[in-house]
Amino acid sequence: MSGVSEVIHIRKRKCLETTVRKPKKSKERVFKAKYGAKTYFFYAISDGDKRCYTEEDRTKGYGAQSIPDPKAVTFSQVFVNGVLQPSTLYQIDKGTITLISKVSMISGTETTILAEEFLDDNGDPVDPNSLPAVPTSGYINVYVNGVLQEAALSTLTTASLVLDTIGASVGTPVVLEVADFSNTSSAITVPQTISAPAINVTT
Numbered sequence: 001m002s003g004v005s006e007v008i009h010i011r012k013r014k015c016l017e018t019t020v021r022k023p024k025k026s027k028e029r030v031f032k033a034k035y036g037a038k039t040y041f042f043y044a045i046s047d048g049d050k051r052c053y054t055e056e057d058r059t060k061g062y063g064a065q066s067i068p069d070p071k072a073v074t075f076s077q078v079f080v081n082g083v084l085q086p087s088t089l090y091q092i093d094k095g096t097i098t099l100i101s102k103v104s105m106i107s108g109t110e111t112t113i114l115a116e117e118f119l120d121d122n123g124d125p126v127d128p129n130s131l132p133a134v135p136t137s138g139y140i141n142v143y144v145n146g147v148l149q150e151a152a153l154s155t156l157t158t159a160s161l162v163l164d165t166i167g168a169s170v171g172t173p174v175v176l177e178v179a180d181f182s183n184t185s186s187a188i189t190v191p192q193t194i195s196a197p198a199i200n201v202t203t
Contacts, residue, residue, distance in 0.1 A: 042067050042097070046080075051099045069094040083171075111163040113174060118161075129159045135180035143175040 043059040050057075058065040070076055070092045078085045078097065091098045118126040134140060134156050142154045144163070155162040161176055 040068050040073070041065055053097045055095050067092065067095050067097060109164070109166065111166055113161045113163070115159055118176065131156065131158050131161065131176070132178045132180070133158055135178065135182055137182040138178065138180040140179070141175075141177040143173075143177070145172050146175075 041062060042053075042055070042065045043062050044053045044057045045059055055065065055067055076092055078090045078092070080099070089100055091100055114128070115126050115131045116128045118131065120126055140151075140154075140156055142149045142156075142161070142163070144165075149163075153164045155164075156176070161174070163174070
């Protein structure tokens with residue numbers, strides 16, 4: 001009996017072992033530093049007109065005060081009547097602070113509100129020196145915190161409204177109402193006759 005035998009060759013391949021290299025541990029360097037901060041203060045009292053203040057105007061009793069060079073500090077803030085002012089409204093130089101825009105000032109006896117601090121009926125800022133004059137045929141009303149004020153307690157010009165008080169705190173709403181009838185006319189040419197029945201009173 002003859003047969004055919006099959007010879008199967010099996011070729012083995014040697015698998016190469018992968019060598020994993022562990023990265024070397026790097027030494028982390030942590031830099032620690034201490035940062036110190038210093039705050040400068042300057043307090044002054046306005047007379048209602050002064051716009052430029054120097055270190056000589058400082059209010060005594062608040063410790064050491066100075067106006068440093070703005071280039072030597074991180075930032076500066078200016079408060080007028082306790083209200084933070086935009087940086088466009090003032091200029092700081094070493095030893096001086098200058099108010100560029102005129103803002104309301106409270107003097108010893110009165111409060112001055114400039115025209116540009118008012119908003120019109122549309123909510124837009126009023127232009128400087130553009131408040132209406134006191135009309136000859138009309139009237140004005142001034143409301144402070146919603147309360148109608150006596151006429152003798154305020155003075156209106158095109159530049160400002162001056163209140164004869166320093167009692168209004170910062171943030172108190174002030175409303176100026178102007179009624180002008182000089183350009184109005186009546187369509188009634190003949191006055192109407194109003195009659196009333198006669199009333200007899202017997203005692």
